[in-house]
Amino acid sequence: MAEMALRNVCKQFDSAHYGVKNFNLDIHDKEFVIFVGPSGCGKSTTLRLIAGLEEITDGELWIDGKLCNYLEPRERDISMVFQNYALYPNMTVYENIAYSLKIRKVPKKEIDKRVKEVAKILEIEPLLKRKPVALSGGQKQRVAIGAAIIRKPKAFLMDEPLSNLDAKLRAQMRVELKKIHNQLDTTIIYVTHDQTEAMTLGTKIVVMKDGEIQQVDTPQNIYSNPINKFVAGFVGSPSMNFIACDVEEEAGKVVLIFAINNAIKKIYPNNHDAQLIREKYMGKRVILGIRPEDVYEYEEAKKRKIDLNSVGIEEEIVTREMLGAEVMLYFEEQNRTHAVKLGPENKTRIGEKIQLFFDTDQIHIFDIETGRNILYRERN
Template identity: 55%
Template sequence: MAEIILKNITKEYENGFQAVKHIDLEIKDNEFVILVGPSGCGKSTTLRMIAGLEDISEGDLYLDGVRINDVSPQNRDIAMVFQNYALYPHMTVYQNIAYSLRIKKVPKDEIDRRVKEVASSLGLTDLLDRKPGQLSGGQKQRVAMGRAIIRHPKAFLMDEPLSNLDAKLRGQMRVEIADLYQRLNTTFIYVTHDQTEAMTLGTKIVVMRDGEIQQTDNPTNLFNYPANKFVAGFIGTPTMNFFDAEVVEENGQVWLKTKDGKIRATEEKAAKLREGNWIGKAVTGGIRPEHTVFCSEEEAAFKGEVSVFELLGSNAIIYVQCGDERIVLNTDDTVHQEHGKSVYMKVKESRLHIFDPETERTITN
């Protein structure tokens, strides 16, 4: 049970560098919140401020309505899983998991019962007498989670917990974390730079860049309605195609004129463009690879030459060079495309995103 509210939180270091700039964020009870963004965006710093491991330079942090800026981490009742696990090397797995309960002076037999319960739920029962040095990466990860779970904390913080694992194990642990979330019914705050983790685990995703929040929303909305070009480019693989275009109006119909052709704006998008006075102006268009398709020359918005064809099994990624722009297609048509072949492409009009080229804000999705 925890509701965490960040109000106008800023982290400024002694040298004047601002790692986090005036962010506001409301995390409701039982939410799985993901802080995602490129390295240096301030996501880990934000998490560490919630944990109490970094001082807050400005703003207020509330946990269940109580301001906790000056509460030390030991008294916040929040558990954290670290990127490098941070297991105590001189203690056994049992002692590592039991440590927080020992501090709380929980009776020995109850500690024993709870450690065994947690160990069995994480498949650690046979490893309880081992030291962390004798464990594999995945096992260490489980011990780190066990150490967090056993306390029944108000919230779980996870700082890139899967980044030290290999791809296969990462996928497996991701499922385990999702399962854990379902079972524990507690607030999770999870930092990652991996947007697959973000999209699959989170109920709410916070996209950050340069210490600022770019957008906070659920995975579906984030994917379909990005607030700006950065979010549009950050969420989704392969990344969204961006292209320069000019908004024109012909016979009452609004079009985006590209280098090689034009794209009709749907009624809804046309209304937004008219409303914002964009007719006759340059904009940045965006279309996801899965919404870009091959077509005939007459319908084409883009033309170019195939540069790379990647077959992924049930689908294929095709990279097409169009002058100095590159358009990527994600298609389930897996017929091989020769390098250098001339192709024509159009977009699914309803899935077109249009951005302000100056501010990079979304004009219409």
């Protein structure tokens, strides 16, 4: 059980260089918090600050109401699993898992009980007598997680723990981790590059960039209500499509205009969005964002009662990816590649043209200078 609070936490490596800057975050008991962001944005540094492996240069770290800035890692009662899981090669799986209890002088009988419990959760009971060398990558990973969870610490910090595994094992371990989280009822902070891991495991996602938090919210809200263009573009794969357009007025209505394939295209935002855009952006240039799954072909658009007066763009397909349950088509405009996700029945081939309609209720509009999401919905 652990409640954590980070208050303006900073890690300054030298006079000009921050690893983490003004980090403010509340983590509640039993949350599964995910840190995501590009390489070098400070994810590992933040974990190391929480674990006590790195000194906080400014700000406060509170764990269960106690100021922890100056506590030794041991005293924080936090367990960390790294990307390169370290197992002792000359110990068996059993001894590896038992190690942290053994050095704490926990009675043998109690250790035995706990090792067996953990082995059961992780389904590694048949492996207990083996040495790490005789394990697969995924099995080693599970043993490392076992060695971390046996202590029942207040919180687990995991830094890309699945990154060495192949796609299938990752998916399997993802399900395991979710189960472990439910069974252990514990707080987990988890760093990943993997979109699916972030979306499926997290109860809360923290998106970081250049050492600073961009947005903290549930996976669903991060995806559907990103605070800025960076978050919108970072979360989701393939990425959200961005098209620059001009805000104009047409017979009293707000219209977004852009040229695509040398033809002028228009988007009529819904009334709610139009009002927010009109306030500050009339006559200005903005960035329109639309996710690949919010673009449809004519028949599907008609079925979904999408406004067919809004952009029907005709595009030449430059890449096609058949993913089984869906097909991904790519076209180029404004010197960028844009993605569209359609049903697997779509047979458009590379070089062919396709007519596409945007679901105008799903558009995002960003300030061209600050990247702020003009349609961002504040919630309490």
